[in-house]
Amino acid sequence: MMRTMPDGVEVVANYADAARLGLPPLLILDAVEEFMDAKGLGIGPLSWCRIGDGQSNVTYRLQRGTEVFVLRRGPRPPLPRSTHDMVREARIQQLVRKQGVPVPEILAICNDESLLGVPFYIMSFLGGTVITDRIPDYLSTTAQRKATSAAVVDTLVQLHQVDVSAGELAAFGRPEGYLKRQVQRFSALWEVNTTRNLPEVVSIGGWLERNIPTSQAATVIHGDFRVGNLMFEPSSPARVMAILDWEMATVGDPLADLGYLTATYSEPGSFSTPLELTTVTREPGYLTREQLISRYRERMHVDLDVLPWYQTLALWKASIFCEAIYTRWLKGERPGDTGFGPSLEEGIPRLLDGARQFAGVGSTVAS
The missing domain is CATH 3.30.200.20 (Phosphorylase Kinase; domain 1)
Structure with a gap:
């Protein structure tokens, strides 16, 4: 209002x-x-x-x-x-x-x-629809649910196909060494953002650093690409009107976006984390994570065998930036936040559990 x-x-x-x-x-x-x-x-x-x-x-x-x-x-x-x-x-x-x-x-x-x-x-201002916990009536049929999740992948592919070889966009990031810098930067951020001891942050960070893959491409990456950061046209068929919330955008490894999208994507039986912000994709008709991945592979022609590393990175990074939010809430710097901030006491350990699952290891990330 x-x-x-x-x-x-x-x-x-x-x-x-x-x-x-x-x-x-x-x-x-x-x-x-x-x-x-x-x-x-x-x-x-x-x-x-x-x-x-x-x-x-x-x-x-x-x-x-x-x-x-x-x-x-x-x-x-x-x-x-x-x-x-x-x-x-x-x-x-x-x-x-x-x-x-x-x-x-x-x-x-x-x-x-x-x-x-x-x-x-x-x-x-755009008068579209952001999908979170309710399916808009005009996108509620089985066909439109499939089209909605397909449009998510296709929009990501469109972004990743933008030419960054020259011009001002080329200066928006340093793709060489991007993944190593991400791990090192977020490891350092944990120390300044936390007031508690969660040793799995350090162990997962170590696993990530020991297993950094070789980047296959350099593209514009959004950094927070998920269904809830897309605005859909206010009528069917399902079409993305705008990508929102660009605060983490840069030029880097496109699989970082795909890893984040799929790691935070809700599907039947998937574990719940504080980043499950669009719950409707648990319902029948939406593409599964594996179907999202297959559709991306068909259009980008990249090797996705290493995608679990990027999914692990996504939830590990999320645990660290959510810890910063939690610490600000503890200090009283988020007045009026009675939901998200306090939920992170238990929510951040769930993110770390999810990161471990994508890494394919047990309670100690050592391989």
Whole structure:
């Protein structure tokens, strides 16, 4: 529901109200209105509501008169810039959009931190459907369920076929050594993000480092590619309208995306983790993980024998970035979070259990 008045916690009217808070707000309405005026984005008072299930960066629907926009920003400081670079996130969407990848149009980018405390950007609002725990009626037939999950794979293939050999996209990542850097970076992040001892993080990280595969290609990778980060057209047949939430995008190994998609994908009998955000694919008619993998293989012609390594990496990395969320919740830095944050006390060990299963080893990852 759109709101016109500030809530005094996340959203305030002006800088004076922000200064009275113990924690900085996420939106300052006067500042956003002035920025939008300067960019020619709508006219009149601003109404707002928070949207999406993002647990890291934050997304708001904004409306001025009859025009609707979306603002995306990082969480409250302090935060590591490398994981919340709004300018970079907006720019990579602009570049892949030019090559036909379905993304919202980026309308304005603000790198002036004096406005909201962090950079942010404003993009077009799209009236599509994000599928989570309910199947839209128009996509509920068996044929449309199959088409929905097929569209997920086909959109991933489309992204991975974008040319990154030259131009600005080529500078968005360093594909050589990407996998090794991922393991080393997340191993280091665990030490600074946790307040507890979970020794399997270290043992799985060691297994990953000892078994790093050779990358077969370099492509744009989304980094959080899953059903819940896709917006579907509001009518059948099933078509992806936009890929959302680009905060982890780079140029690297495409199997990192496929590993994450399939490791977090729900199917009948699959284990549950905090990343099971689109539960409907457990129901009949949707493609299974193996069918997703086969469809990807047919279109990308890559060797997927090593995919379990990437699936292990996906859940291991997820345990580490979820631990950062859990620690912020413990410190009181996520006011109003009564669900996701506290669930991670037990949820992160489940992620590690899942990583072990994909690695194909027992309680001690030693091979």
